[in-house]
Amino acid sequence: MPMSQPSPLQQRLSAYQDGETSEQDRNETEALLVNDPQARAHQDGLKRGCEFGRRIFEDLLKEPVPLELVRTIKNAPLPRRAVRLPQAPRASAAFRPTGPQALAACLIVAALSGAIGYMVGANPAGPAAASLTAAPDKRDWLDEVVASYKLYERQPKHVAEIGPDNKSDILEWLTTNTGVSFRIPDLSESGLSFAGARLVMAQSHPLGILLYKRADGDGDVVAITFTKTGADMGKPIEDIRSDTSLVSWSTALATYVVVGPSSAADLDDIAAKVAGVI
């Protein structure tokens, strides 16, 4: 393909076509187009080039994007960012016993040691110490929260037990059953619309679930869960379990977990917003 070196007239016409000329240039070019057939021919040529080029570029948009590329982007780890979430208040660690308290504690420890020694000596064939401690439950509270989320996020027609139109019912129902007073956060700025609520059990404790759907229509569900007597998690946790992202934090009154698909890059932001308003 030979190089097309544009003439000054062609450049002028091209810039005129884009509205990138001064007023004086525009007036002069318009006059030229009226009086000069060569200028009109150049302009037609430029327009034909634009039409042909636009068709090529529009066709390029129809080409399928490699799926592997989409997957790589969706699963790419985000750089770590500090998100401030509330933490459960800790009991004061300062312990300064008085003299009589220290003496009483020593006497109690001595008496208990004697009693345990006597019992071990009197019954050497007692139950093995290992059997006294219960086997740890590998499936913890957060796993049950994630399991509930995964069950309901796949029910597009039955995501919630109570729909988004009955907010007062939801507030009364979940507050009564979980013992946690709360507000339904407006997450429209994060592209989420409220889809309703559910009440489930997680490790024998009632768990309130507020469900939100992505407004852009790709069907992602994000859930805010809360319980009064949930596991004491202390520091906020960000984790991914079974392709599900979660961010949890505790206050003096309740433990909260925001759950969403692992592709939800803004879950920490959503959690920070929820922590501020719920």
Place this chain on the structure above:
Amino acid sequence: MSQSTAISDIRRDLVALLPRLRRFALTLAASAGEADDLVREVCARAIQKSHHWKGEGRIESWLFSMMRTVCADARKKRKTDALAQAARGSAAVGETDKQTNPLFSMQEGLASAFLLGEVEGFSYKEASVILGISSEDFARRLCAARLQLAALGVETAERRA
């Protein structure tokens, strides 16, 4: 797309913009495979540097500009590598791609100028910043691209006839 969403979920934006990013990459790269590598690299960088994007202006500007830089760096690197081998490899791919995409037969720099100015609707000033050239050079390239595409259009029509 709200600006807050654009800031907080760049991966979502990148997936939505993928066809357009790939299209711009095709104007810079020597082959479709190289264009995909370019998009992959730019998306990875954009995710890692997402805190640099403040939600002001068009995110495409930032991404296209980054893509042009990444492409230029990759070309410099390739030049320092085994030149003869690279030239043989890219020529073979280039010939195949030329047959399927007329963009690859355009003179370097013209297709990207046309895409930014005519298709993506950037002003001369914005587009010249993205391409790292002066506004005058951009205007010259855009005009040359239009003329070359007009000639390509005629060639294509003649071949079909």
